[in-house]
Each structure stands twice: as structure tokens, then as C-alpha cells.
Amino acid sequence: MTIIEQPKEYKVIGTRPIRHDGLDKVIGKAQYGADLKLPGMIWGALTRSPYAHARIKRIDTSKAEQAPGVMAVITGADMPVAEAIEIETGEEVTNLAHASDKLMARDKVVYKGHPVAAVAAADQNAAIEAARLIEVEYEVLQPVLTVDEAMASGAPLVHEDYAGKDLGEETRNTNVADHFRHETGDTAAGFAQAAVVVEREFELTMVHQGYIEPHNATALWKSDGKIEIWTSTQGAFGVRSSVAPILRVPETDIRVTPLEIGGGFGGKIPIYLEPVCAVLSKKAGRPVKVVMDRKSVFEATGPTPGGRIRVKMGANDKGDITAAEVDLYYEAGAYPGSPVGAGAMCALACYRVANARVDGYDILVNKPKTAAYRAPGATQAAYAVESVVDEICQALGMDPLDFRLHNATREGDRRADGPVYPRIGNLEQLQALKDSEHYRTPLEREGADGRLRGRGVANGFWFNGGMQSCVTINVNSDGEVGLVEGSVDIGGTRASIAMQAAEVLGLRAEEVHPVVVDTDSVGYTDMTGGSRTTNATGYAAYLAAQNVIAGMKERAAILWESNADDVEFEDGVFSSKHDSELKVTFKELAAKLTETGGPLAASGSIRQRGSGGGFGSHLVDVEIDPETGKVDVIRYTAAQDVGKAIHPSYVEGQIQGGATQGIGWALNEEYFWSDQGVMENSTFLDYRMPTALDLPMIDAIIVEVPNPTHPFGVRGVGETPIVAPVGAVANAIHDAVGVRLTQAPMKPQRVLAAIKEKNGNGA
Amino acid sequence: MHPFQYLAPTSVAEAVDALARYGDRARALAGGTDILVQTRTGRFDLDAVVDVKRVPELTALTLGEDGLSIGAAVPCYRVYEDAEVAGLYPGLIDAASLIGGIQIQSRASLGGNLCNASPSADGICPLIVHYGQAHSAGPDGRRSTPVEEFCVAPGRTILEPGEFLVSIELPRPPAGFGGAYQRFIPRNEMDIAVVGVGSSLTLNAAGDRVESARVALAAVGPTPILAHAAGDSLVGKTPGIDAFREAGELAADAARPISDMRGDVNFRKELVRVLTRRTLTTALERAQS
């Protein structure tokens, strides 16, 4: 792909227009998945396992079938048996048998909340009540609940027949689905050169994306065998390619319409309900809608893993990191596929480490299958690594940002997992944080009523994906254009994509009318996720707009009875290279399409490369009540290299939102498990996401080191900002009260216990 | 949820009738912030919900010579938005203004909080330290119970089938009285108390001796606990940090917490010490002002 030279100044890019879908969203007219109503539509509800690990002995659906209003009842026996093969959805690999089993158990339930049956009935409450009437007899098995339990010899097996891999060798009778390693240099030699070596072990528990909109799906299995699906998803095409093999129908027979989505953060890439709704619909002969309750969202959709992480890092007295070892033990959940692979690649990505070893373990436990959550796998690793880096800085007496700048990876450096960095903005964004007013303002160490303050920094990295996108632009006779895209808009991407087309077309952002359509109406487009959408779909829009301009030049040539090569386009005006009298504006020409050959539509499609990655460093001040252990964030600044901010407000919003999720993760969010694998805090009351009262304003510093593989330099933004916060908060707590918290969340009870232990009066 | 019918009696007698008819298959509905959730989560199945908010007595908030009468269904906001009530009962306001968020406070009532009998209820300790009396009505007529005796187990009260809470009465605070309630939560709003402590004390006329005091604890036992020893320890003493610390120790002794997702035993006991001291400090400031 050619690298396009950048225009010197942009007219649209970098401005802050009102997003195209904004009006509908502030007047309550935007249609989200649960808002859909169809003629004849009925409601579904699921019966879920109360046990984390049990064999299904018998299911009796007879009472449910006779309950008032019930039109269909299904169990695992009604679901097609999917092939045990691996498919790629987006760039994730899904084992179909696992994906199918996760939706509806057949022989064995492997997590609490695992569906075992489903009911469709005239209204939602009738379906819920009927689902309660399904009787299931279980043989309860001992659940495997932590990575340590799972790896212990003689541990119960989550899947008896699963073959794991240990450094490429097949293993049997294990809960370790995979163990892999990255290695570079000689760590023993590196540690031998170190003046300071810090080794620590960290523990985390699962946390959830916490989107406010519960999962939902509506399906209609039509009499001609075709299936219509309406759902809140991050990727309609991904739903199609997952549902087709699970239901064993051709992809072509499925049309997925993505409705507005109320948050996802990675958690709405996998499917949970769609095939179940479809099978219920086939049986009932009507469209069936299921909306999950919040408890099921927590218990039975994909959180990000907890686990254990060991980090050993050494540095010499000049402040060079000489060696590092990282062992990542991540919970996969009940099926293989934790984000430990990404965690391993991100763990040391911010630092030049000549001698490094990273081992990753993907471990089966009787908990919900993990799913992507904003920079999946990276935050956990960064919490551990950034905490250890903080300790090294203290041991060496170095400023934490100077140390990070001194060791920062830059273009040409080799990552621990092998590849060499292209142009990246790690140094630039670290320097921006160092130059911030926040960092230059010394912290008052004492707050009111004896509260103690501390300051912490941490750095973070995420790859930022490219992947596939397609956009079609239709020119309207009034000179405005429709932009047809397959990228679900989860946070302002209609605007950021339309703006890129507008820039090329010489239109205002408002003159481009983006619409997100179903899988039959646009070319294949990967999910909105991986910080890829403004980059790749924006690129597709750029290409489509270029093709529109090329087509319009031909129309101008027809108009002037000349040749398209003679037409140039600048500032919204087509003109002849040879006759300065011949000029026509985009709008004027659009009105003449009929007489110059008919409608003009043009598409752009791309399989975009990565972006070189995004780096973001965060700075946080906390205030701690030393008598209760409560930590309040009182000031927060985040700097990030985003390549190019198309719509700066939404870029800031991504950074602020990511930081906030990270703060929640650091301080209070957790899956609190019973000893039987039941999540005890499956409500927003007890899951404790931050409220407006728990946060200060969050300053976002946008740094722009253009991505050379994108015409406008976009790198993507959404994921990087969740990587640094947990480590930054841990470092701030240490700065305030002198204790190193190695368990997340760093909830008051843990902070207080650590303070008491340090003061020698631990209980 | 199990389908139920909705009844909206307009008098105490009608409400008694309605509740008695369905026995334990009916519940009184005040703010609904607890029972609607509980019916949805299947904690109990009901055949009838009896909305008591059309019974005038239950929505009356009356401040008289003798004290304050809070109808069982009076939502929190009416309590804390009443300037006179707020001036006389700041300890009560501490609780009424921190139950849930603004939306919840539009609906949730102190009476409902009491009847829900959650060990972690924020509303009950302040009622106890204000020497509250619970007035109920039932098939056998009316009766009055000290608030500290009202809850008997998590989710269970002294109310018999068909009986419901009509109002809570708090005596008018004497001169030299101060009360306060604080809870500890990991967030700053929208949370359940890990520990809550309500304290009150009454000073002598000179303001240098404690004449009476109460300390009540939430979320550290199956019911809210009136920590008698903690309150009694202050009587006759000079109010101040030393006496409050000692009361905190006695309160911690009285606490019988469990370890759960909100906190373990040690953490909760420590919070009882801290919050007892802090609430007594605030109560003293209020008593002196």
C-alpha cells in the first residue's frame, strides 16, 4: 500500500463537529437492541446452572412446556452439534465446539450461569417464570476456581478430553490449555549486571467490562430457511460467521442487523444469545427476543481474567534495565483462550530490555469464559511490571518518568517477543506527561483530617489493530453524500469516519451522512474493537472518497467533453487543467450526475495493517484515609500518542473512559467468588464501578506522532488508556503510605491491612 | 417474577385487611426499592403487593412538641428537605441523605428501611440512637416497639402476618443532645455499608459531662446492634477523644461481624472503632452547638 503524503492543513480533521447520531441519542429515539419490536415477537428466557461444575443427569421440561403462554422450550439436545474445528472471527480463534457448548450445555456445566435450557413465551415475565419450571438434575462436581488450584496435581479437570499444549508439546489430563514462551538475550547474564533486582508476585481477580446495556438478541428463523438477527454487537459480521457454523447453516442465509450498542469494550464481540434465539424462533415460528438480566451479564458473559503474575527485573546503577522475567498465569475461564498472548507481548513493550523471558499460561477454571476487555491482557501485566519498575526507581533514586524515558522503546528497538518497532510515539508521550502542569506541580502531601497523599505514574502499551473494513459512498444530487459502513458505532465512529471522507471530498462533516447497515448491505467489516475502527474503516472511507473523486472527475470530463486526466480537484472544486474557465463545484456536479451517466457510488475496502502501537502514560494523585484504607483519586492526567486525533473530543473521551475503568479495576471492582464458584456480587450495587462522585476531572493530553500506514496518521486510541491506571494507582498508594499492594483490587480492606502490617500492628 | 396483584388501600384498616388476607404471600409496598428487587430475584414469591402510600398516616411527617413522627412510607427526601427536622435531627439526616442516590431517596423510606431489616441498613441505627419507637398496626390492633427491638434476624422483624409499620416516632431531642451517623463504603455513593455507626449523646447543662449516650452498629451482626456498653461507658464522663476511643473498643467488642464480600471480621471491627470515635466526635460538636 502506498503511503499517502499528508496534506499540510486539514479542514475537517481535528475539528469537533456534533456527532451524526447524537441527536437521536439525546432525545431517546436511538434504537438499541432491546428496543426492537417486531410483529408477532415473543420473548425468550434462559435456565442457567446454579453450579460452577456439574454433570447434567436429566432435564425435565414438561412443566415449562405447559406453563401459560409458552411457545417453545429447548435444551442442548435441540442445538445443532457444531464441529470441533477452529475458525477465525476477526482475528480471534474460536473453537466451534466450545463456542457452541458455551451457549447451551449438553453433558456438563462448566461455569455458574451456564445455560441449560431456554423458553420462549408470549411476554418476558411468562418466559422467565417458565424457565424457572425447568427441572435439572445435576451431579455436582468439585469446581476448579484459581490458577493454582487448576495447576495442582490431581486437580479436577474442567474438560476431561481437552488436549493442552506445553511449549508446543501436546499434554493430556491438564487444565493448562497452553504454555508458551518468548525469549531474547540471556536473562541470567542480564541479572548479573544489575545493581538492583526486584522480584514480586501479583494477584488479580476477574473484572467485567461493565457496559450499561445488557446483552440482547432477536432472531427470526424464516420459513424459507433464512435467519434474521438483530442484536447489540461490536461486529455484525463476526456474529454472522459465528452463528452460521454453530447452527450449521450457510453464512449467506443469515443477515445480521446491528442495532445501537450500549457499550461493549470487547465484551460484545463474542455471541451468547443469537443461536439460542434462532432455535427458539424456529420452534415457535415467531421472532424471539432475549434480553439478559444484569446478574447473567456478570455470571455468564466474558470478563477479563484474574490470575497470578511474577515479575523479576534488574537495572544497573546507570538506570538501564538489564534483564526481566515475567510469568503470566491467566484464567481462561471454562474454555481455552485467555488474552495471555497479548499480555505477554505487552508486558515489557514499553522498555528496552535486551535480556528478557516471558512465559504465558492459559489456564482453564470453572468460571465464565473470558472475553476481550479493552487492551485485553495488557492491564494485568502492566500492573505487575509498572509496580516493579516503580520499586526499581526508588531503589535507584531516579525520577519515575526519567527512568521510563531513559529505558523507553523507540523506533528500531526489538520487543521481547521479537519484532522491531516501526515509528512509535513512546518517548513523545512520556515527555508530554513530564511537561504537564500536573507533573510540574508538587503534591501537597497531607489532605484534610489526617489523610495522606501520594503520586504515581505508569506507562502502557497496546498494539492497535488494523483488520478489514469496507465503506460505500453514495453521492446525492444535492451534493451531500451517504456513507454506508459496517462498523458499529460504539462511541462516535460515525463522526470520525465521516470526517475522513469529508476531508477528501471537500465537504463539511455534516454533509456526509453515515449509516451503519446490516451484513447484506455493505462489504465485510470486522468488529468495532481493537482500536481499529477510526484507523481501518476511516481508511476505507478515505479510499471510497478517493474513488468518488475519481468518478466525479470523469463526470466533469463528460460535462466538458474532455478527458478525466485533465480534471483536477481542490477545495471542493473540479477544474480543468487546460481551461481556467472550466470549473464546477462538487455540489454543482452532483446535481448533474443524471446527465453525465447516472448515479455515482464508490466503495473503498482495506485490510489494514497495524498501527505500530499506541503508548500512554498516566499520572495520578491519591488521598488515603489511613484509618480505613479508603483511597480517593484526587487528580489524574493521561498522555497518549494517538497518531492523529480525528475528533479530539471523542479521543479525549476514550482516554478519560479508559482511565476510569482502570481506576475502578485498581480500587474496587472484582468478581468476589464463593468457594463453590458463585460470584457473590453480581449486581451494580456490589460490583462497585466508579460513580461520578468517585472521580475528579481527567485531563487527557493528546500526542500526535502520525502512523505512517494511515493517510491521516491515525493510530487508534481506545484501548491503551486502560493499561496504565492500575499500576499508576498502586504506585501512588505506595507513595502515600509506603505499602506495596500486590493484589488487585486495592480495596480499602487490603490497603488498611497493609498499613497496619507496616506499622507492626497487623491483626 | 411470580405475578402478583396490586392493592392500594386508603386506610389502615383496609391495609390490615389486605395484608391479613394474603398472609406471607403479601408485602407492604412503600418505596419499593427493596421488595421489587427481592421479588425479581426470587427471594420470595408474592400474590399481592399492598401499596400503603395512599394511607394518609403513612405519608405524614409531623414535627410536634413531643417529637417527630415519620410515616412509614415517607421518602427520605421529605425528611432531609424539611429544614426544621434537619435542624433538630441531624443524625437522622446523615442517614436519610446517603441511602442510595437521589433517585432512591425519592422513594425509599426510613420505615421501609426498618421493615426490610437488613443488617446493613443505614436508616436503623440513627433511629435507635434517637430513641425511636416503631408504631405498627395489625389484626390485633396497634402496638409500639423500641426500634432496637424491631429487627429479629436478617430480613425479619417482629411484625406478625397482617401487621405493618405505620410510623416511627422520635422524641424531641433535649438540650445538649447531639447525634450522628456514618457508614464506611468503598465508593462515595451508591453502596452498602461495610459498617455503619450511629451515635448520640446528651450533655449536662454545663456541657462538660455526658448524661446519656447510645451507640448503634450496622452490618456487624444479624440485626442492627445497640451497643449498650459502649454508650453506657460514656455516662458521667467528660466527652472527648479518650472516652470516645474507649467507647469504640466496647463497640467493637459488641460487634459480631461475619466475613463476606464487603469486608472481613477484622476490617469491620476496626471500622467500628474508627466510626464510633468519629460519630461521637460529630455528635459532641452538634450537642455543643
Added chain:
Amino acid sequence: MTTAPASQKIILNTTVNGQEHQLLVAPYHSLLEALREAAGLTGVKEGCNDGNCGACTVSLDGRIVDSCLVLAAEAEGRQVQTVEGIAPDGQTLHPLQQAFLEEAALQCGICTPGFLVAAKALLDREPDADEDRIRLWLAGNLCRCTGYDKIIRAVQKAQG
């Protein structure tokens, strides 16, 4: 006093966004269900159905409530306002709606209706509320996308 069986629906007479409605609802239906399913006002969102996210916030006789925690039947004869009724007329947006758009105070938008209804109730009462007061008032509304920064700024902008 109604004594119809639980399975029998009831007619609810209520005023929603200034218009009188007669809605057919079950006695166990929440106001949230009645507004979404019977009145078709799907701007009222369900996030948790237990009063902890505020997505279903509506105004009931001028006080904000979580409509998931109100029985539909309780709204008999009362005034309900939803996000659909915030704009003063069909043509003009409420200053809060305009400020939310200008300040990019929404990302996915699912929490936005609840925030708008709650913020409007605050500004109607306390036009000069400071940042702490705004944060307190909005603490019953969860947003997972924005970190609240731009929401708070939008409310401040709408204060003028």
C-alpha cells in the same frame, strides 16, 4: 381498591410528557416496562433492573426515580416525564441536550437519557449547583464510557 387477579391486566391512567395515556399493564409491571412496552417510550433504558445504574431514570411528579423500582400502577393519576419529553418542543433541544452534544458527553449513549432526566431535575431545582453538587446528584447514574468528565462539563455548560 383493586382486587383483580394478578393475571388480569389493569388500565393505567397517567400523564406522560404532558400527554394523557391509558396504558394496559400487568399489576406486577414496573413503570419502566409500562413506558417501554405499553407506551413505546424506549428512550427509558434498562441497565440493571434493580435501581443501581439510573439508566431508567424518569421524573415522577417532579422527583427523579428509577422507573424499574416503581410499579406501573403507582403512576395512576400522576405526571411522568421521560427523556422524550425534555425538549421544550419538537424543534428546540433543551440546553442540556445541546450541551451533551457539543461537549461530546456521550459515547455509547445508553446512559444518556437517564443522565439528562437527572441533570434536568437538578438544574430545575439548583441552577447554580457546583461541581461537587452535580457529581453527588448524578451519582445514581452510571456511565461506563466517559469517565463522567465530559458529562459534568456539559451540565456546567448548560448552566450558562
Added chain:
Amino acid sequence: MPTLFIPIHMRRFTGGAERVEVEGATLRHALNQLAERHPAVMDEIVQGDRIRPGLAAVVDGEQTVEGLRAPLKPASEVHFLRPISGG
């Protein structure tokens, strides 16, 4: 010559070799060269006409979008990593 970096878990098929230099103007050519020396490793990398699902070929720091057809330069480095998608 382009360099193929062999992941640790595949080195048992390359006699422990960490890096293998091979001729090839495209990834397919390079892998064919590799297969001549270490035939067993091919199954770990290639499935049919494509890179095996669950593996990403990274050429000069960029995940390839052309798969086996990815062009290689004489100094190119090829790594085989886990694909990244993200949330």
C-alpha cells in the same frame, strides 16, 4: 536473505534453531525453503493455503495482510506470533 524467527514452541521441529535464513521473495517461498530443511515445522505454521488460524505472521514489525503472499525484502524479519485483536 530474509530471516525466519522460530517460536520457542516450534523449535523442536527445527533442531532447536531460533533463526533460519532462507531465500524467498514471498513468505510462501521462504517457508518452502524452510520446509526443505525442517519439514515438520510447516504443519505448525501453514494450514492449506494460509497461515494457520491462531498464528499471525509478522513481517518487519507488521502483521501481514497478504498471508503467504506477503512480499519479503532481503533483510526482512518474519516472526510468528499470536494474533492480536483487542476489545
